[in-house]
Amino acid sequence: MYVPTDWTATICTADGCDKPRTGVFHTWCKSHYQQDLRRRQKERHAVGFGRSCSVDGCDKPHDANGYCGMHRGRLARHGSLELPPRASKVKADKATCSVEGCAKEVKALGWCGSHYSNYLRHGAPVVANMRGPRDEPKLDKFARHLTGDDETGCWLYSGIINEDGYGKFNSGQGRGEVKAHRWLYQELTGRTLTRATQLDHTCEVRHCVRPSHLLEVSQALHNAHTAARKAAPAGQFYKADESPRSLAEVGFAITHKLPMIWNT
Structure with missing residues (x-):
């Protein structure tokens, strides 16, 4: 049995509620009284007392107007005790x-x-698919990034170019991206370049990767060539040597249809 905690209260005595009290035999507002009423109805219904919903087949406790809360809500929203059929969602083409x-x-x-x-x-x-199959040889993968210039004989790298104009290639050997011309030079000549060894582009095209157009020089000599190249008219510093560095370079050019100009 509900026992009011304070008969003199003028506002609802429920925790956190500041609505005015509406009952004579209780000290709650209308909302909290209805909540407590439904709670008591469910408790009675659970032990076999109290009214049930008047809808056939529904054994939920009575809420109001002879219906349980679910059917009363349906009647208020849709005007019927049954849910209206859902409209089919047809996607526009x-x-x-x-x-x-x-x-x-x-x-x-x-x-x-x-x-x-x-x-x-x-x-x-x-x-075009620039990745190719996973088991593709590295040289074949590299060659798909090359285009030949029949006039100059350069092998131009069409992959990623860094800010300095040199090509970058991911060799997949745990070293990440490396300079494309240095990687191909080592692959086709069999030589191992140290950090101190520079490759000078004798063709003056930085994204050219043809080994015949690359010359191993020291840092000092590379700087001297760069200064002389800037001072000389374009293309007149010295001519690139078209003689292949190795038979591997010749085979690579033939296999991938790249220019191979012979100078004698």
Whole structure:
């Protein structure tokens, strides 16, 4: 039995409630009284006392107007004791990517997300696969980044270029990205370059990786060549030697259809 804690209270005595008291035989506001009433009804219903919902098959405790809380809410919201059928969600047909063979939804400019990303990175929605199979030899993977200049004989690296104009290549040998021209030079000549050994581009093209266009020099000699090259007219400092550094260079050029100019 509910026993009011303070008959003289003018506001609800429930913790944290500052609404005015509404009862004569209780000291709660209307909301807290209804909550306590429902709680007591459920307790009585659980032990076999009290009214049940008047809807056939519903054994929930009576809440108001002959219904339980669920059916009373349905009647108030929908005007019926049954839930209305849900409207089927039909997705509108969305445009597909304009690239042939791609059925993905359009994101921007008529392309899907993948092809739009290619456009932002490479300037075209479709680009060649530059990764290749995982078991592909490193030299073959490297060669896919090369284009030949038949006029100068240079092997131009079309991969990542650093701020100084040199190509960068991930050799996958635990060293991360290395300079492309140094990596290919060592692979095709069999020589091991130390930190003190510099490779001077005799063709004056920094992203050229052809070993015949590279000359092993010291840091001091490299600086002297750079100063002389800046002082001389473009292309007139000295001519690149087209003689191959090794037979491996000749085979690499033939296999991957790169220019091989012979100077005698």
